[in-house]
Amino acid sequence: MTADILQVRRDGDFSYPIIFRKDFSDLSKQLKRLEFSGRKFCIVTDSTVAPLYLNTVKKELERCACFVTSYVLPAGEENKTLEQIQGIYQHLIEMHFDRKDFLVALGGGVVGDMTGFAAATYLRGIAFIQVPTTLLAQVDSSIGGKTGVDFLKYKNMVGAFHQPRMVYMNVSTLCTLPLEQFSCGMGEVVKHGFIRDASYSRWLYENRAKILALDTDTLSEMICRSCVIKKTVVENDPTEQGERAVLNMGHTVGHAVEKLKDFRLLHGQCVAVGTVASAYLSMRRGMITVEEYEEVKKLLEVFGLPVFTDGLRAEEVLSVTKSDKKMEQGRIKFILMKEPGYAVVDKTVTDEELLTAIREILE
Numbered sequence: 466m467t468a469d470i471l472q473v474r475r476d477g478d479f480s481y482p483i484i485f486r487k488d489f490s491d492l493s494k495q496l497k498r499l500e501f502s503g504r505k506f507c508i509v510t511d512s513t514v515a516p517l518y519l520n521t522v523k524k525e526l527e528r529c530a531c532f533v534t535s536y537v538l539p540a541g542e543e544n545k546t547l548e549q550i551q552g553i554y555q556h557l558i559e560m561h562f563d564r565k566d567f568l569v570a571l572g573g574g575v576v577g578d579m580t581g582f583a584a585a586t587y588l589r590g591i592a593f594i595q596v597p598t599t600l601l602a603q604v605d606s607s608i609g610g611k612t613g614v615d616f617l618k619y620k621n622m623v624g625a626f627h628q629p630r631m632v633y634m635n636v637s638t639l640c641t642l643p644l645e646q647f648s649c650g651m652g653e654v655v656k657h658g659f660i661r662d663a664s665y666s667r668w669l670y671e672n673r674a675k676i677l678a679l680d681t682d683t684l685s686e687m688i689c690r691s692c693v694i695k696k697t698v699v700e701n702d703p704t705e706q707g708e709r710a711v712l713n714m715g716h717t718v719g720h721a722v723e724k725l726k727d728f729r730l731l732h733g734q735c736v737a738v739g740t741v742a743s744a745y746l747s748m749r750r751g752m753i754t755v756e757e758y759e760e761v762k763k764l765l766e767v768f769g770l771p772v773f774t775d776g777l778r779a780e781e782v783l784s785v786t787k788s789d790k791k792m793e794q795g796r797i798k799f800i801l802m803k804e805p806g807y808a809v810v811d812k813t814v815t816d817e818e819l820l821t822a823i824r825e826i827l828e
């Protein structure tokens with residue numbers, strides 16, 4: 466399954482295209498289609514992506530904008546803060562950006578979440594587009610409109626739902642992505658199979674060699690299949706009133722590990738460790754077999770992801786997990802695998818159960 470374009474739909478509220486390309490050459494044409502030409506654009510990117518792609522994207526945008534400026538954030542999760550957002554606001558004010566102008570998020574999930582949040586809040590909301598350049602951002606964070614920043618190292622504690630007007634992904638940007646970052650994207654890809662499509666998990670395992678060799682056709686198919694899963698879930702439940710929470714599999718414990726590790730363990734790696742905790746609990750409850758639990762770990766390991774972590778105490782992981790935003794009326798919302806390829810939200814997980822699952826992922 467591959468496509469040139471997918472459309473994210475929701476009646477009356479938002480609808481935007483996800484455009485798959487191998488370069489940036491028709492970005493301005495796509496923007497003209499959305500009747501965005503003639504406006505001011507601010508490209509927000511980071512210090513690693515800027516030297517790689519900023520000039521090319523800027524030149525392309527100059528074909529349809531009246532003015533193009535850029536703002537470069539320091540790269541890394543530790544900079545996903547309100548302080549950095551203020552720098553974006555200041556730049557937009559200095560450049561006299563008004564409500565008709567818009568932002569372009571050029572980079573990974575950190576740039577995408579921050580640019581989206583700046584767009585959601587500047588002048589009470591302006592338009593933005595996503596130009597994701599990491600695997601994680603292409604398969605996950607650029608779609609669905611979750612934007613925000615970390616606060617006191619609690620993940621995405623301050624944010625807003627603000628849908629992009631377009632997602633334009635040039636898959637060839639993955640050629641410059643370090644292997645470790647590619648693996649992080651695989652953490653979310655593998656999650657998609659576990660939550661909604663067991664046949665996708667099997668396909669990922671069978672095609673592991675081609676994926677790791679960055680075979681273009683295989684990667685394009687994989688990205689498209691993941692985008693279809695993500696888009697379907699967020700179309701059904703854009704603001705996470707119910708089903709969307711399944712996209713959080715591995716994140717409940719994963720976010721706690723991310724904070725406690727001071728962001729030295731990357732998001733996709735923490736999601737992988739958290740996914741093991743979730744699969745372990747599912748196994749303990751008889752929802753999946755021991756063999757299926759072992760297969761979850763094997764698929765993560767095949768793509769270079771950790772299945773346990775060190776240096777943490779189970780009690781502190783539990784405590785931080787309970788301070789994350791996954792609590793509802795004192796109960797934790799936990800995502801379990803009802804069966805391989807189908808996840809559900811469960812609010813009955815006890816602290817004792819959670820502690821056993823956390824101990825399973827601690828070295």
Ligand SMILES: NC(=O)c1ccc[n+]([C@@H]2O[C@H](COP(=O)([O-])OP(=O)(O)OC[C@H]3O[C@@H](n4cnc5c(N)ncnc54)[C@H](O)[C@@H]3O)[C@@H](O)[C@H]2O)c1
Binds near residue numbers: 511602606612642
């Ligand atoms: N909004 C959502 O739905 C959603 C979904 C998943 C994750 N997230 C968030 O996304 C973030 C993780 O995103 P990420 O993994 O993309 O991290 P990231 O944005 O930090 O990017 C990883 C690193 O790769 C660099 N990079 C980006 N593109 C590159 C390229 N093409 N070549 C070389 N280097 C490149 C970046 O500069 C950075 O150093 C987390 O903050 C997570 O909470 C959000």
Ligand SMILES: O=C(O)C(=O)C[C@@H](O)[C@H](O)[C@H](O)COP(=O)(O)O
Binds near residue numbers: 705716
């Ligand atoms: O899009 C979603 O919904 C997700 O949960 C996708 C996750 O991969 C992503 O990391 C998201 O930012 C987590 O959301 P949060 O609400 O738990 O911060």
Ligand SMILES: [Zn+2]
Binds near residue numbers: 732
């Ligand atoms: Zn995630």
